[in-house]
Amino acid sequence: MNFQLKTLSLVQATADKADALIVLVGEGAVTGKDPLSALLAKVRAAGDLPDKAGKLLNLYLPLADGPRSVVFAAIGDGKDSSVRSAVGAAVSAARAGKPVRLAVVFAQAPTSGALRAAVLASSDACYAYTATKSKAEPNPVRQLIMGVPDAAAVQAEFDTAVGTAAGIEFAKELGNRPANHCTPTMLAEAAQGLARAPRIKCEVLGPKEIAKLGMGAFAGVAQGSNEPARFIVLHYQGAPKTQAPVVLVGKGITFDTGGVSLKPAAEMDEMKFDMCGAASVLGVFRALGELRPAINVVGLVPTCENMNDGKSVKPGDVLTTMSGQTVEVLNTDAEGRLILCDAxxxxxxxxxxxxxxxxxxTGACVIALGGVRSGLFSPDDELAAALERAGEASLDRCWRMPLDDEYGEGLKSNFADMGNIAGRAAGAVTAAKFLQKFSGDFRWAHLDIAGTAWKSGAAKGATGRPVGLLLNFLLGDPLAQPSAGRTKTGKTAAGGGRTARKTRARA
Structure with missing residues (x-):
């Protein structure tokens, strides 16, 4: 979809010749002598448009020589979350008329972040999965105009929002593909396609290279499938090579049967979404290719299927990881941590x-946080706070969970350095404690998106989260910026060392 930013007053919006016009109305007064402002004043005076965010009034041919459809949408206090809910509802309503050109106009100057929320909500409302449907009806909207009082003042915010929307949609599309249309090889091909953009390079390693690297845990998960594993390495270089990169690692299980520890049949189709971590990393790179920020980012995606045959890893097997540490596989359905630890x-x-x-x-994270916030785990207070800020700013929120040492006691094994699971209690935390054993050489954070990566039921589909959170962190936080002065030695340009790690428990 083609987004365009314009300086549009309500008078100009009426004359813009859009097929449908959405007017975002905040709590403040809207003054003007033009027909659209007058109509809005009558609507509000009659009580037909309450101030509560998300309330709509859809009018057909309300103005002579105006758009066919006008939707008044209340945005309440004008906060980002209010704008998001209003725009999502309004665009969905306007789409019913199959407009080709749709305009969204702020009746008052938007607050900081509101334009971004409007772009992302519009993109989400217009997204339609069609790849494997024979008679799918594509999104009718071909051009979406964002009208603001002063386009030049918010151009940078708009450009970032459009790039973010592209990354989120890319992640959703990959996540929604059935497992036979998104194998590890196909996921690697999608990553290689991203390398056509400036500053992005892609390398794909196969089973022989994975074995040569000593990635015994990753290879152990993959050995039960006929689909060969792939290890995807993406590089985005927007800053000098001396600047240390942020590394994003995405779990890429393109289908998860649970292996020998077989999952229940009900809703197993949703295990195609078990590669949404990988999809989010690729979505970030899709956005970086458009936005071209002055940062360095590396993306690592271990991808394979977790299938069940005579070669599959068995409960009780011991695998040797790339780090040299050994793992007793107590449950083959706890495979994600096994491919991630080698990455x-x-x-x-x-x-x-x-x-x-x-x-x-982990399903345990779904029980703990539902589908509202992703679980955030990190022993580094500064990094955790930066990701929390990014989540709040992007409306792609997370919640910090504890990493007390006592949680790791259940991972002890009589036959290896550790088991791959502990007991049922605090399952999301013990999974993070497992990963922490492989992160001692760098600042590390783990995002458990089991509850936020996709929706079930009538709205079943990938959400594209947490692409928004990650991009907000990469683009806006000093920890990810070259200006922070961090070099590949791990020290600041002024010569100081890294911030000491601290552990914080949070109930």
Whole structure:
């Protein structure tokens, strides 16, 4: 979809010749002598448009020589979250008329972040999955105009929002593909396609290279499938090579049967979404290719299927990881941490400023946080706070969870350095404690997106989260910026060392 930013008053919006016009109305007064302002004044005076965000009034041919459809949408206090809910509802309503050209106009000057929320909500409301449908009806909207009082003042915000929307849509599209249309090989091909953009390079390693690297845990998960594993390495270089990169690691299980520890049949189709962590990393790179910020980012995606045959890893097997640590596989359905641990060890070679892994890791995180916030785990207070800020600013929120040492006691094994699971209690935390054993050489955070990566039921589909959070962190936080002065030695340009790690427990 083609987004365009324009300076549009309500008078100009009426004359813009859009097929449908959405007017976002805040709590403040709207003054003007033009027909649209007068109509809005009558609507509000009659009480037909309450101030509560998301309330709509859809009018057909209300103005002579105006758009066919006008939707008044209340945005209440004008906060980002209010704008998001209003725009999402209004665009969905306007789409019913199949407009080709749709305009969204702020009746008052938008607050900071509101334009971004409007762009992302519009993109989300217009997204339609069609790849594997024979008679799918595509999105009718071909051009979406964002009208503001002063376009020049918010151009940078708009450009970032459009790039973010592209990344989120890319992640959603990959997540929604059925497993036979998004194998590890196909996921690697999608990553290679991203390398056509400036500043992005892609390398794909196969089973032989994975074995040569000593990634025994990753290879162990993959060995039960006929689909060969792939290890995707993406580089985005927008800053000098001396600047330490942020490394993003995405879990790429393109289908998860649970292996020998077989999952229940009900809703197993949703296990195609077990690669949404990988999809989010690729979505970030899709956005970086458009936005071209002055930062360095590395993306690592271990991708395979977790299938069940005579070669599959068995409960009780012991695997040797790339780090040399051994793992007793007590449950083959706890496979995500096994492919991630080898990728985390691989990340060390980039001398990163920070490493963030993203994974649909545990059902326990869904129980703890539902589908509202992603689980955030990190022993580093500064990094955790930066990700929390990014989540709040992007409306892609997370919640910090504890990492007390006592949670790791359940991972002890009589036959290996550790087991891959502990007991049922605090399952999201013990999974994070497992990953922490492979992150001692860098600043690390883990995002458990099992509850936020997709929706079930009538709205079943990938959400594209946490692409928004990650991009907000990469683009806006000093920890990810070259200006922070961090080099590949892990020290600041002024010669100081890294901030000491601290552990914080949070109930």
């Amino acid at each position: 985390l060890t691989y990340a060390k070679r980039f001398a990163p400023s920070a490493v963030i892994d993203i994974a649909t890791l």
